[in-house]
Amino acid sequence: MKKLFTRNALITLILMAVSFVLVEVLIQANIITAYYQITLATICINIIMAVSLNLVTGFTGQFSLGHAGFMSIGAYTCGIITVANPTVGGFLTGIVMGAVLAALAGIIIGIPTLRLKGDYLAIATLGFAEIIRIIVQTLDITGGAAGLNGVPKFTNWPWFWFFTVLTIILVNNFIHSSHGRACIAIREDEIAAEAMGINTTKYKVMAFAVGAFFAGIGGALYASTFFFLKPATFGFLKSIDYLVIVVLGGMGSITGSVVAGIFLAVVNTVLAEFTAVRMIIYAALLVVVMIFRPQGLMGSKEITFKLLQKKPQSNKQE
């Protein structure tokens, strides 16, 4: 980590630039049509949401069923701000405010609930997400149950690319910092971590807040892309959608979340007309993956460039 431009960092940078240019060219050449741009948007939102949920559930081991709640905070904040101020500046303010408010909610919810463990925590986060949804439904500023209509559209591929890459890099750096190692220690054994002097509550709340922050960004992008928000969108099933991605990709694998996020967005597009079938496949995937490979497809492994090099170095991530 001492050298800023190691070989891997350079390869990563080049790959990111290539992915950006490639997709941009495909869009300009109209190979990715407007219809598939929605898939592209879904892919990016999936990745942002799944990577941030993975930080909470996969790396810190705190099982959260309320990720859509934070997403809705980001979405509504950005929606309300951009409706009032439909400029690029307003959109940026909306994203930042949405993310900050979601992170604040994450702290407020996290401090009391993160004392709970495992399934109790899951239910408590679910309860909070439902409470957020019901509050949104009763407020006037959010349009109530009818929803918020006419959010101006600012998102396009450069925006999506920027925020997706930002999320992946920041979460990745967080995990490889001392904070991230503390989080992983908590996942492995909370009591042992506490005995080693890790302030478990602090790091759990921190992971929760960071996760909520990026969920807020994901929500803001969602608002601007789909221009119509209603409280029911961010219900329990939405949280499950992202949980499926994290579980499928592997709890504790960022690249796993990215791959699974892309895969499920494509599956979604292909099965767009068959909602019931799509959900049956989702559900069956969850059960089958859990029975045969409970650690997820990638486990906690990452796809790294070191894998591609001939001399295998010590490439343990944890």
Add this chain to the structure above:
Amino acid sequence: MEQLMQQIVNGISLGSIYALIALGYTMVYGIIKLINFAHGDIYMIGAYTGFAVVTYTNLGFFPALIIAMIACSALGVVTEKVAYKPLRSASRIAVLITAIGVSLLMEYVMMFFVTADVRSYPDVLSNASFEIGGVIIKMQQIYILITTVPLMVFLQYIVHRTKVGKAMRAVSIDRDAAELMGIKVDQTISYTFAIGSALAGAAGVLVGIYYNSINPLMGIMPGLKAFVAAVLGGIGSIPGAMIGGMSIGVIENMVSGYGGSLIKDAVVFAILIIVLLVKPSGILGKNTREKV
């Protein structure tokens, strides 16, 4: 005062249904420490089974109830064998995710077959109602009580007076020790699922008749609320589930009766969070200490 009494009467009939569902949660949690997310969907399938029986065979209310209960208990046992048993030694989060998966699977397989349309239950019970001191009591509410109360009494009998019940209690206290004493753990778990699911099936039929509408996603909310009821009463405790179910039913009716019908679900979840934070063991639960 009359309105208060009215809300209490309505609350008790709704609450006894929650209690029936909560019993299944609490029994399964007590024995394998799993929040069986699919429990609410078994309740939904019970409602559809009852609907099918009443609509296509012209049998009355009680045969429909019993057929739904049998179908649900079979489904519960199969679910346990197929989805949960292979994960007996896996982490609790893995089992919980599986339970969520099973729940979604049931909802959308049902949706695939019966479509997402809301269906209305035929009138199998009389719609009559009578008034006592200004409080209106529907015949359906009486039927709910004469179905749920005997079922709960019967459950208490099974758990405390029979060999199966003894085995259940033993497994829930210490599975390994119970196995060493010659109790067939797998069989006992199957019995637990069978009984819990049968109660959920009965609840499904009752709700179908009481609210007169069913749909494939109807199980999510009552399932979650029944879970809240189980936590409120003390998870793992059977009388606790009954008390919790009744309380949630009455509270929910109070909130919506006094003008808060929009926020009644939020109130239920707020209760859950308060209980989890203040007294996670619930009203009748025992405190467990964490060991390294």
